[in-house]
Amino acid sequence: MTYTAPIEDMMFVLEELCGLDDITRLPAFADLDPETARAILQEAGKFAGEVLAPLNAAGDRAGLGFDQGRVTLPEGWAEAYHSMCEMGWNAPVARDCGGMGLPALVNSAVQEMFSGANTAFQLCSMLTQGAVEAIDLYASQAQKALYLPKLVSGQWSGTMNLTEPQAGSDLGAIRTRAVPEGDHYRVSGQKIFITYGAHDMTENIIHLVLARLPDAPAGTKGISMFIVPKRLVNADGTLGAANDLRCVSLEHKMGIHASPTATMSFGDAGGAIGYLVGAPNQGLHYMFAMMNNARLGVGLQGVGIAEHATQGAVAFALERRQGRVPQGASSTAIISHPDIRRMLGLMRARTEAARVLAYRAARSLDLARHSDDARQQHWHQQRVDLLIPVVKAWSTELSLSTASLGVQVHGGMGYIEETGAAQHLRDARITSIYEGTTGIQALDLVGRKIALDKGAAAFALVADMRASAARLEQAGLEWANPERAAPDGPDWARLAAQVNEAAALVEEVTQWIIGQNGQEPQASACAVLELFGLCLGAWAMGDAAYHAAKRLAAGRQTAHARAKLAMADFYMAQCFPMARALRRMVEDGAASILALEPEDFAIGA
């Protein structure tokens, strides 16, 4: 099992499909150009392939040590973490306090690599990046000065403490309390599922904790955010006494075995000292503001795991000999069997489509934040808000089915843990749950992102999809001369029609949603989200085919461009047709869901 960062495809997506040029021309990224971006990806890819990937299986097998609240990570973990921090990869988007100031777009490729190579490892930085962002956006200058530099450098790590036993998807049910005491608060309560809540790689851990003030209103409007360090930090930045918090236990999980998932107890001895971030009762608002980044991060985990699983399956299918092809005398590599190619095609084509969607969301994140045009900022903020639930849920669901296909390609060997294929499936299984389940993402999409603005953001997307289709039609006319077109190039008119159909499906479903008053959109939300994923994937693959053919016509990068045309065709034939079935299910299927009663599930029934 090896992992090789797919630099060529990443750069193709960045340059041709995400307008890397536009991003590097922003004043905020004046020191970056596409060639520097490529060098950065190459350096990160080398680290992912040579350092992180080899630790992946070993970490899965070794798991974690736990002794009286102390958590030990697997061998080699801390060294890799410190190397990563030295290279500046711990929080590459941070602009001050020693951060590289990378665009989210370029960082997306980096995060895809790191999480693809070793999901359990990358989670530590992912959580720290969330804490850095929260503190950067909402904390006081003094708090920023005290905490940010060491979080960015990786000297300390960060966590997000949201979930409680009775408060999972429903954060309004949080009970952890914070009582004011002088310039700080005393925090008490139990938090579960705290990723990297305890570990031995850093000298301190900065917990961001959601809790209620004594006079807080009930529900989601009464939640505040607190900085609760594992060890208190003196005004000069040196470490003080241990805070009143501990890791009670670690969960025994299906996957990401080397990522500690801690149950944290705050305030067993009177209350952990915590510092309010921003204003009281704004905690959930702050969380939501950070959520786009966090959900993009998990979506990128999905893309990364799918890529890693695909690479493993391709390598196996090229090497493993079994059966014969017609007219073949000796055994053949299994990649020659049509069904193996079908499975590998599903793995590769969907991973590539999901990569485009995720990076496009990141591009809009950059433009929403750094464009000098307020209208552009607003437009891209709408776009990113719309795309994020799709990226998060579609990429992660797809990582799961991709990793499962990876096991299948390996046959019986895939079920044996030593092969590594099963680990991808076990690791992927959490990604469609944490940071908001697929069901939560789907409700977000149909409710906040489509119904609330009466489909405005979705219709803007439809317009972009139609523009892509029009360009493909035009290409069909201009490139009709076979000398200029790719020899195995697509049927441009058909491809244009498919992208137009994808646009129409998104449009129709959006219109249906904004015309509903009842629970129907909730019932059909997951079907809507999957339809969006498949249709945006079709748009992405259509655009990719266009640019690949352009490159081919110019004599550039023949291997990658040819493969891209084949994958686009495959995607349209093997993945996109499901969108039509979903279209029908969205409208006709809601009633069948809402009609189900709890008693229909009784076993006696």
Next chain:
Amino acid sequence: MTYTAPIEDMMFVLEELCGLDDITRLPAFADLDPETARAILQEAGKFAGEVLAPLNAAGDRAGLGFDQGRVTLPEGWAEAYHSMCEMGWNAPVARDCGGMGLPALVNSAVQEMFSGANTAFQLCSMLTQGAVEAIDLYASQAQKALYLPKLVSGQWSGTMNLTEPQAGSDLGAIRTRAVPEGDHYRVSGQKIFITYGAHDMTENIIHLVLARLPDAPAGTKGISMFIVPKRLVNADGTLGAANDLRCVSLEHKMGIHASPTATMSFGDAGGAIGYLVGAPNQGLHYMFAMMNNARLGVGLQGVGIAEHATQGAVAFALERRQGRVPQGASSTAIISHPDIRRMLGLMRARTEAARVLAYRAARSLDLARHSDDARQQHWHQQRVDLLIPVVKAWSTELSLSTASLGVQVHGGMGYIEETGAAQHLRDARITSIYEGTTGIQALDLVGRKIALDKGAAAFALVADMRASAARLEQAGLEWANPERAAPDGPDWARLAAQVNEAAALVEEVTQWIIGQNGQEPQASACAVLELFGLCLGAWAMGDAAYHAAKRLAAGRQTAHARAKLAMADFYMAQCFPMARALRRMVEDGAASILALEPEDFAIGA
């Protein structure tokens, strides 16, 4: 986590959809009637729920002991095994040698229960049943007398030794050798993935081993079958010396942790003593003859795991409170949320449809073997041959997605091993691989089962589906009076149209296959198989709705019948539409698969 055998649904399927009456009227089953069958299922269900299910999670956690070739099963395993054998459940289909002589139809329900309650445990009997069948069909009278009684009683267990490192799906590549020596042979070679190849529950293990004679032709036509006991058996049935075979190692698997998957070495000290079964070079033929039973058995594992996973998810969704429903002040059980109901509906409706398909295959097995009408025998043999690959692959693929939905319903808790939801997914993952992968089943369906008889068996199925649709249309006319129909009953005309559409899809795809000469049917084989599963599922749910409504009209079993109508409607709205998309993919998609070249998967590409 508990498991309750779904006796009501099982009996409904047996009586209304599989004509249990027809089977118990066969002379071979003269001592059985439907009430006795129900009593048998209740007894077996009690054992599955009270004895096997509680060992399931513990066995997963404890795993296996391995020390110098000796394998220790988890605590309680041997006791449960001996109880099961005492109750006669080890090989219930066997007719002589102390077997119960159950119809395959009734045994299907028993095997679904046992494998659903504890897949890892049930595998021991499942493999023994295969060995019993092989010996019963093909061995000499003396061999039968020596081995069968103790295999049927469970005093000894049996295994199937097929796979070798270079011979997985391609058994023609087998290298294990058998050299004649007097009345026996000396067998040498290595076999991998041998389920229950070594364990401590029985005093002897009877290995059935595929091997080559010195003068055997190459490939699949040179494989013979041998009985190779772990301990040699004297003519009087007492145990003799240890044979020259050993368990070299156990695999570290993703799931079924308590089922030993052994690497077996035969003949390290000169050759294990083996006895030829039947004629030389007929081994693969014998294997194929047993394959319907074995593949039905794995299909039933799929149904059983899906049922168990569904029960766990339903129990959790009824208990777990999170979020609010509109207008609700306090938190609500998550089953109230539409997307949770959707997931539970998918789990339940598909499991019920798969149960019908599997039991219908078993019914045809019984009639193919025990009907006194040769034409009926032939007709049912065709039917069972056609259904088996669909039952095996569709049920197991569905168990995987069902178990994965089960994890999703549990949210973060589903990823924690203690919940039990993850184990179902890990256990289910092997079922679409062993006894022939989904890809192999699909090739069997399109090649041997459809193309070879020019679609005759498939067209017979289409005729049955159309007859069901016609009956539904008729019901719509007769039951138009709302006093007689189920109050929430389906739209009969629509249901009839859906079943007719399912029949048309099967027919069209069959016609397409028999019209092809190239590799296209191979490329589209998995899509064809899934389409068959979904369409036969629609047929099953249509029939189920009909009989449920009839029962309701007669005032019988209101809860089960009402739930069945809801599930049929749900299946048609949420599962069946995918068949239409597959229909298009079968024809239009093959080219996109065959166009993929190995170099399209290069990472640099």
